[in-house]
Amino acid sequence: MRQRQRGSRKSGSGEGKDRWMITYADLITLLLIFFVIMYAMSRLDTEKYKSVTESLQFSFHNSSGGKSVLEGNPGLTGSDIPNATDHPAASPAPSASPAPGGADSGDKAASGDPPLTERELAFRQQEEQLANLMKMIKQYVQENHLDNQIFVADKPQGIAITLSDQFLFDTGKAALKPGSGKTLSKLGSLFSNLDTKISIEGHTDNQPIVHSSQYKDNWELSGARALSVLRYFIDTMHLDANNFQYAGYADTHPAADNSTAAGRQKNRRVEITVLRQLQQ
Known part of the structure; x- marks a missing residue:
């Protein structure tokens, strides 16, 4: 009888020692999910980023009336960014014809803003x-x-x-x-x-x-x-x-x-x- 009790005690203690592996596996899984999410959030949409930077470069170029403040400056966008003068948007846009609502409607249409409502x-x-x-x-x-x-x-x-x-x-x-x-x-x-x-x-x-x-x-x-x-x-x-x-x-x-x-x-x-x- 004493031998049976000792054997059962040994098997129970072995199962208790292995329980930490379950907690450890859960922790590793959560860390893996965390780093996957962080990696996904850190990725940029390169096409949108390129569009935004080129738009900013074009705006600075037009407002300064001369060379763009972003031209040749790798600090913001890198050395591979094209000059504003090489971008098709740099060419002057054709003047928009006045809208029936008046000069304000034409100005809004030319600037890309929505046209005036009937109430406006x-x-x-x-x-x-x-x-x-x-x-x-x-x-x-x-x-x-x-x-x-x-x-x-x-x-x-x-x-x-x-x-x-x-x-x-x-x-x-x-x-x-x-x-x-x-x-x-x-x-x-x-x-x-x-x-x-x-x-x-x-x-x-x-x-x-x-x-x-x-x-x-x-x-x-x-x-x-x-x-x-x-x-x-x-x-x-x-x-x-x-x-x-x-x-x-x-x-x-x-x-x-x-x-x-x-x-x-x-x-x-x-x-x-x-x-x-x-x-x-």
Whole structure:
């Protein structure tokens, strides 16, 4: 019995000694996989690398206007890289004809950028129209010496044309002065060529309405003044009413300090804003 027990102990101890080989084999396998992966990641796509380096060489050559800074320099690409002047891309590209959308589309096509979308083209056309409108209004104001009565500004919401109440109305009234028709007709002729919304806003100072006025308060007066300007464009100029909107804000949107006479004068105004329909 004792001999059998000794034999079984010897065979068990032999199996325990061989178990380290399993762990060792696993470790060797993992190391082999690791180095295979590292080797695969270290390999470069030589064709893409060559294309990138030649493109960089050509760009540096064109930007410097003379010899390429990469020519003959083995530090980046080696001595076997051809000169930029020998590459077919170095020859000047033919000038692209302008695209129907304008010079910007042609420039993008020539530079390899995607062409402008319809929205981008519409936005640029809108900005060009607004810039021309502002230029013409400023020219009209200067030629007619109306610098103290009409102010033009390019605001985020659109081109804002501010008309002083002294230019348009008598004190406390909303009927247009006869002399204001010439300027409103000029503005109306410019608006007729635009396909956009035009907002007309009436503003007053914070002084209460006198009892002799037909309007209850500044809300009614500011709204009536904006409506008078709107009626001129629609009834007299026969412009499309769908392109207009109006509102009266009383003294809630002051442009200056109401504590001074000069500030109150600036606040009594009508603002005509040619709205931007598209935002970039």
